Amino acid sequence: MYVQLETVYSFAHANASSDGIPGISFRGADDIKSERRTDDSGQRVVRLYDTLRPSLYRYLINSGISPQDVEEVVQESFLRLYRHIQSGGGDENLRAWVYQVAHNLSCNLHKSRRRLIDAPPEMWEHLSHSTPDSTPGPEELLLEKERYSRIRDGLSKLTQLQRDCLNLRLEGFRYREISEILNVSTSTVAGSLRNAMSRLVKGCV
């Protein structure tokens, strides 16, 4: 687990995918080999798309991207990944690579179309009707709703960077990975997470 983290990734060109990182790869004069690799990379991208799509959805929705834009961001990210791989880009931690591209794309959206960080009405709808499987009593629902409201209010007071750090941390990225995705230092990540949690957690000042 940790071993992977020690690798130094080059994210500098992650977004400028087509001119990517020069490969060390086995892309040689051998046509058959090259073609095989192409097929591989297409399938690989599709496989990654299938695997990562649900969590990317969750990430993007929580970053405030409106649902109708999410799929477009996801697809664009994976298309860039395809170009990246095709042009011999590095293979390490493609998951973080995809998240970084998705993050950058949603920053572009941010200025124009981003919604307020807010729960969709469907969720409150859902909360106001009791769910049959967990069958929480009205009090539990109320408590849940109250807790969610508190978190929502807390989130609305965070800076963009703090929210980004939290969202990526929730996706399981380590501080180092987050710092690379967001292009900030690890101590900034740690500080942002600390401040964000102080706002969200009662009695943690």
Add this chain to the structure above:
Amino acid sequence: MKKERRFPPREARRLFDSDHLTNETLLRLLDGELTDRETDEADYHIQACWSCRSRRQAIEQGISDLYAYQEAVASPYLPPPLEHRSVFLARVDALANELGRPSPFRVWLNALYRALGPGEIGQVAWIAGLLLLLFSIPAAYFLHAPAKVSAEEILSRAQNSENASLLKTAEPVVVQKLRISVGSKTLTRTMYRDVKHHRTVSHTDSNPTGESLVRAAYSKYSLDWNSPLDVVSYRRWRASRQVHNDRVVQTERDRLTLQTTYARGNIAEMDLTVRTSDYHAVREDLRLRDNSEIEIAELSYEVVPLASVASNIFELSKLVGAVSPPPIVIPRSTHLDSATLAIAEVSAEVALHNLGADLGEQIKVSQHDDREILVEGVVDNDARKQELVSTMETIPHTRLHILTIDEAARQSASVSEPDAGNPAHSSTQQMISTPPLLDAQLNTRFPDKDQRIAYVNQALSLAQLASARAWALNRLADRHPSQEVLILNEEKRQQLQTLLSDHISALREDVRALQNQLGEILSQSSNTPAANTSVKAQLEAGTVRAPDSSGDWRDRIHRIHSSTEAIHEAVVALLSSSQPHDENDADGIEINLRTSLTQLDTELQDIDQKVHEPSLK
């Protein structure tokens, strides 16, 4: 296994703050982001320390709450819809072709063939994929071409659109059907608005209880029941607020939404949606501070000539709009205790404030016979009157006596004298005749006459606005002596505080803006010893001294009020005087003006904190 150290050495990072672990250390510990040695050290401390252990637990709880919240937010959209997948495959395929490589889609298709055997499916999938691809182009387009319209542009275009729709008819009547939802309550409302004669009549499909519930919500948040989705009133309302953030968002292909969050007040966010084709306002979404929501959506909009509407339709409106009795009948005979009255008074003031009716309009709030709160005054027109009445009528123990200018003129004898101290009507007329003291500077700085006039007008209106604010504050201070504040309940006391702090922050902004505006013209070197003049003497009398934190907030407001008045007068003297002044006054007035502005700013900052104190008396 030895982990490599990923952070600066321990000396550079403090695990402890005095005796306990810092929040950052706790979070890093939970996140596995400490080195082995640090982890050991932190764990060792936690075993011994209950305080840090419970803080760690609180953070853990916070993390799991946050996780649950994020899951709940995303869950309506998960799993991602399957139909997009074929679009993606088609796009990868297209990209592969573009890059001159064999298509992975083909490969995938071949795999599918192999799995399913030959058939029509490939062709169908291809066509479906291409069609979906075509549909996704607009989304892709918007992704790279964000809409660029400013908030102000949207509002003014929406207003123009509204006006344009009325111009086509001589005596236009707007027939508008709206769906209004407050929480889970939804009703449909049909409105007839006679624009020329300011008459509005409406009915809803709901039973009276349903309607009154919705109306109660309306008045609770000081919304205008009689002009929903009305851009003009929205702009006016908006102008009286502190906008926190504006964002223009393309919500659908033919819809633009202006999302505005407000820093203060009941309404946290107001989203106005317009059609992109003609900027007609079609929808309003309000998110309130308590997280409840109100949604107003237009179902239809039509402008018809008055002649085509049944002639008696508006006859009822006079009864409904202007003089309808409050829905709650309050016994008026009994004397009320002073706490109830004080509470009602704050409610009335808050409602007036939210309507922007506490800044210079001739409306007075007072207690009448220990029985009720009397809200009386004169407003410009019938529409404004209805706006006030519909909002104020639900406030308990409140009697309204509001007249339009026409009505007041008709029965001029019976109207109580409007408040004498009202500044908004006192100053504007007295200008021109003698040249202002800074005439020369004005001419040098703005050789163009129009520019000069615009500049002076701007400065004067800022000064006047500040003066109106200070006046409103002053009246609040007068109306709420300490013993009255003490009997307020917590909620009303907070409302009073919000009201005060609303005015204070607005005044601060006005003062800053005025400072900037004046900076353009005031000479930088006016340090001649000031001659003793009337305005100067007044300035000195009103000059705010170094704020002492012990003072009563009312005293400070009185001081702020008189400084602001003095500043106002100085600005008038310097920029558009009508009273004869000695030429030599200019320097003195200028210096004092500058000092007063700075000191006023300090005092305002100070009182802003003061009125937020939980123990406000």
